[in-house]
Amino acid sequence: MKIAIKTSVITLSALMGTTAFAQDNTLTINSFGGAYEDAHRACIITPFEEETGATVNVVTAYSADAFAQLRAQKDAPQFDVLHFSGGQEIVGASEGLLAPIDAAKLTNAADVYDFAKANLAGGEGPAYSIAAIGLVYNTEALPEAPSKWTDLLNPDYSEHLVLTDISNGYGMLGFLMLNQVQGGDLSNIQPGLDAVTQLLDAGAIIVSTSPEIQQEFAQNDAWIAPYASDYAYTLRKAELPSGFAQGAEGTPASYITANLVAGRPNMDLALKFIDKEISPAAQECFAEALRYSPTNSKAELSSEVAADIAYGEDGVKGLIRFDPATIEANRTAWVEAWNKTIAR
Structure with a gap:
């Protein structure tokens, strides 16, 4: 899947070295590189930018590295939203590095399976895809x-x-x-x-x-x-x-989660981004592109895609974390x- 992308990609060192960002309409997130990042852009990042006029800066960083950076920056965090696939949100929430999420501020939260939003109030972000x-x-x-x-x-x-x-x-x-x-x-x-x-x-x-x-x-x-x-x-x-x-x-199941970083100025915009990630359209796109399981119960997939994943109420009820x-x-x-x- 090759898609023309407008999103700017920057290194974390460049991000930390500038003060010129328009903080009111800019987000900094991590993604996982390769085909995953291509799908992340196509399904979520680019549509979000087009819908909101925001700029999303992407740092390619896998879960362990992203979490290490979050810890190192605890007094002055540089990310707004962090994505984890190894359960790092559990530790991050317990250490106060991640902010609690009010489900009422996520328009799609009501349609997300309970297991994927079990501890939003405790700071553990929702799972937006399942491997x-x-x-x-x-x-x-x-x-x-x-x-x-x-x-x-x-x-x-x-x-x-x-x-x-x-x-x-x-x-x-x-x-x-x-x-x-x-x-x-x-x-x-x-x-x-x-x-x-x-x-x-x-x-x-x-x-x-x-x-x-x-x-x-x-x-x-x-x-x-x-x-x-x-x-x-x-x-x-x-x-x-x-x-x-x-x-x-x-x-x-490996839960891929979207987490709100504590102490950042753009938390409302970051919540809108997380809400986009748990929307049916975004998750349908991810499933089509990569064959990850949706966590939004309203996501509708073709029989071909559904055959490759854990899908629907019956498919996800057997998930074990x-x-x-x-x-x-x-x-x-x-x-x-x-x-x-x-x-x-």
């Missing part, structure tokens, strides 16, 4: 879609199964779901590690990045991989037969245990 983690599969090798997470343990799949390292955020969520269906929880990941050992012994492989998943599907007879909903679409665009299935036991704070607190120990398990 659902399920089973990406080869539709030619498996004309009948897998339907359960326990299908990963099917011996017929063993030599055609691709797992993703838990250093990858989606890989972590897929592993935690495998751990859960094997009887584990966030206080005990050993059942998941035992399952990984079993799968590797049977012929499964582990990759670290999404392009490696594509390579395995294209060249090495991969049939199934626990990964994000948008990736089945990525594979199809590469002319690889692929589909996405939600496991009956539940669907791990593993506590981001617990994941972050245990990440180092879990990665160490994982690395010992896969060493062979």
Whole structure:
């Protein structure tokens, strides 16, 4: 998707070094680069600028980096709206870096699913998109879609199964779901590690990045991989037969949230931007472009797009959010245990 963009892109250092901004009609946000940022501009940023006459300055910064900058700037924040995909809003709100949001100031809030706006008053911004983690599969090798997470343990799949390292955020969520269906929880990941050992012994492989998943599907007879909903679409665009299935036991979810930074002069304008992000039109556009799940119940998608994601009341009721704070607190120990398990 190639779109002519008028939005100005600046580095954060340039932003901090100038005092010439018209603060009353300018916002500074982060986005995640690449195809995501292209869609962010097309679906939200450019329409918002055209509708309001505002200028949106974009700093390309992924969640962890954006949060680190927010902390570093706590006495003089430079962002107006920050987007996170790793649960950083939970910590940011608890530290007072993010401002509470009055749902009454968001015209679209009433139509957003409850789980996506659970703590607005506490400073955790709404989820405007969801990356659902399920089973990406080869539709030619498996004309009948897998339907359960326990299908990963099917011996017929063993030599055609691709797992993703838990250093990858989606890989972590897929592993935690495998751990859960094997009887584990966030206080005990050993059942998941035992399952990984079993799968590797049977012929499964582990990759670290999404392009490696594509390579395995294209060249090495991969049939199934626990990964994000948008990736089945990525594979199809590469002319690889692929589909996405939600496991009956539940669907791990990465919440992509829009958060109001505390202590900024343009909070009303920032709220209008966040309101734009949770609108049906913006979320329909995101789903079409990237295959992320809408959180606005009024978003209407074609059957083709809906097949690739967790969609509608039935689709989202199975979403599971593993506590981001617990994941972050245990990440180092879990990665160490994982690395010992896969060493062979």
